[in-house]
Amino acid sequence: MRLPRHPLRTLALALATTTLGACSMIPTFERPAAPVPASFPQSAAVDAGPANAAQAPADTIVWRDYFVDARLREVIALALENNRDLRIAALNIERARAQYGIQRADLFPSISAGGGQSAQRVPGDLSPTGDSGVNRQYSANLGFASYELDFFGRVRSLEQQALQTYLGTEEARRSAQISLVAEVANNWLRVAATRERLALARSTFDTRKESLDLTQRSFDAGAVSALDLHQAETLLQTARADAARYVAMLAQDENALALVVGAGVPAELRAENLNEALVSVVELPPGVPSEVLTRRPDVVQAEYALRAANANIGAARAAFFPSITLTANVGSASASLGGLFDGGSGVWSFIPQIRLPIFEGGRLQASLDVAEIQRDINVAQYEKTIQSAFREVADALAERATLGEQLDAQRKLVEAAKRSFELSEARYEAGVDSYLGLLDAQRSLYVSEQALIAARLSDASNRVALYKVLGGGWQ
Template identity: 80%
Template sequence: MEIFVTRIRSLAAALATTTLGACSLIPAYERPVAPVPETFPHAVPTEASAVAPQAATIGWRDYFADARLREVIALALDNNRDLRIAALNIERARALYGIQRADLFPSIAATGGQSAQRVPGDLSASGDSAVSRQYSANLGFASYELDFFGRVRSLEEQALQTYLGTEEARRSAQISLVAEVANAWLRLAADRERLALARSTFDTRQKSFDLTQRSFDAGAVSALDLRQAETLLQTARADAARYSALVAQDENALALVVGAGVPAELLPDGLNEAIASVAELPAGVPSEVLARRPDIAQAEYALRAANANIGAARAAFFPSVTLTASVGSASSSLDGLFESGSRAWSFMPQIRLPIFEAGRLQASLDVAEIQRDINVAQYEQAIQSAFREVADALAERATLAEQLDARRALVEATAKSFELSDARYKGGVDSYFNLLDAQRGLYGAELELISVRLSDATNRVALYKALGGGWQ
């Protein structure tokens, strides 16, 4: 039996070598030309950006400096269900690729069996009934296709490209998750700062209202001044309640995207420290870096898979050769199964040549080619969408510095205006209405400054994500 096993292995190796050396009808792959300019609009190259590392090479642990934010992102990577599904999809694609690759080799199996037959006397030549038995033990393979025209190899290539694309999909999901967690954390930081400002403003206006109430009771101010002070007080009170609700909602949103509860010590206290934790990126980057984005790589792998499928569709026009072979032992008695002279073998080659398929094969090839064209368009669309994401982030980045400078200057100006109005009101030079108007102006300017600072931080996250960073 050992000799039989050796012969089967030798035959299987020879068939596999023949298969791997077969011709391939897969069209030569050419990456489509990117339908975008070579440089981004609003990108300003600098000496620093020329030597700065690309975003795709910067790990998220290196980009986000705040230790608490890094811990929150790590929690999300461990617990987020969408990312877990993406990882399981990779395992499934890897298993499917293994199944498809196994078709390149014959499936060898050992079989053993017995058959018994009783022939009645009126059908027997001797006139007596008889029972015949046959025992067999074989080793071989069935319906193994010799891949002369690359059909099986094309399907194996398609499965491989699909598997690689699934891995890129997981990386893309991780980038999106990292950015989503960072943005949720930053929004919570901004709303906590707005809440602190609203509460501080409420306390200040409460003191101002109490003072105005006492002045009104003494007949020093009018009822209009009192009601205007109360209007500002209730506005700050409403804002404090609204931002309290937003902070709670932000915490719930952060817990959802993380996939688990976030410890209180990992939450931000305000936006100042949060902004300091998000690094700057160079603006002058060529558009070719888009090819490093996992979603672009995924679209290209899908294109390669569709290209390989054309090879399988083309191979279907050619003859297919399948082999069934076995070697073993057969005997009419169980104790003689492995005795000398009991060796048995079978070899059944089969060739199939398609003659009339009513256009099925041509239609299958047309479908494969059209799908390839669809994937080309999807690949180009993915590049265009990625280009726009980067361009939009750079366009916003180009004006954020000026916006921040203007908003800070506005807060300083309104603060001085409030001080002057307060002094003039206390000196009896100005009306209470002007003082209240200066208070409203200062409060609004401080809220707008928080919004612009949040936009600055989220823009850095968006640019990091758009340039393909965050999956390492």
């Protein structure tokens, strides 16, 4: 079959036009300056020092290197595999990728092939010959319909918008993963701290039970007053109540850990006490400039949203200019199926259309205004994201600057309370002091030991918080 050359040349010219660079209406993107100081307050007070100067930047330390305990790493890996929030974030990426693919497809013509048959019966009184009959027509064609020549970059601007949205979704997943790793670590540490509190409460209960038994015998012998006996009973029941409360708290903490992990956590993967768990969280070198915030996934996501809004302005600007669409087909047609591809059966059609906006009642200008205002909103959101990130880091560094002193003071307080208890016990046994002094020393020791557990948990949680807010490596 020989087809006319003219429509083929026209079709080839139309397709070649699509390879030409479109006139982009997208404004030049400029990243807004970070509205925060160049360095964090309190960063010098918690600088890791010369020994850690060669360590990797905070935002590049992968969680496997930061959380060195094998049990905690296994729990984190379990969470990354099973956590439903992270799974939703991954599915959002797949959806954004598919949407980007749909938008990108508009840059190219949609070419399709088709074939068909039409049959029509004509009655005799309508036929020129006076005889009824059936008219048949067969056709086969190849072509494209309503393909827009993107002279002014409208389609390409929408494609860029979809691309930036997709990239921002990927950053959202990274941010979700960093948050998940930190949340798992904090829950794991909290379980360890509650286990230690429970062990301390039970140990204190046993000690006070022995003390109450001794006091009861002394009371029966007339050596101590009823007040001493009731004071000993009070301390015993306090420890008993604390033990019961920590049993419930431990169950709740383990449930919270299982929820964030997305599966049950085997008992062998849990730390029995906070001393054992603390070695699993290394010290993060915080001496970094505030510029590191621009690499945090949530900040990068906000930047991609700004880029998408910027691209949308290009699409709104291009709408003011003419749009040209092409529809073309080449093929063959015949009254009989056997003659469909015979010489002279070729057919073609070429339908260019141009649309020039003349009067839209202000719709196009309003659309451009909306796009520009949305860009300004995204600029403000980007700056707010950086400011919020700066405050998170500054708060964590401020806490870090005093945690060492708090821990040291709390340890010395426990040592002093323990020595005071020992002296009170010796003075009571020697008959120098009353039993109330011994009970008070016993109570102070128990309170200071509980406070030391809380201080050590705060120290470990702060290191996890620094890993998170500084955009710790998500790999």
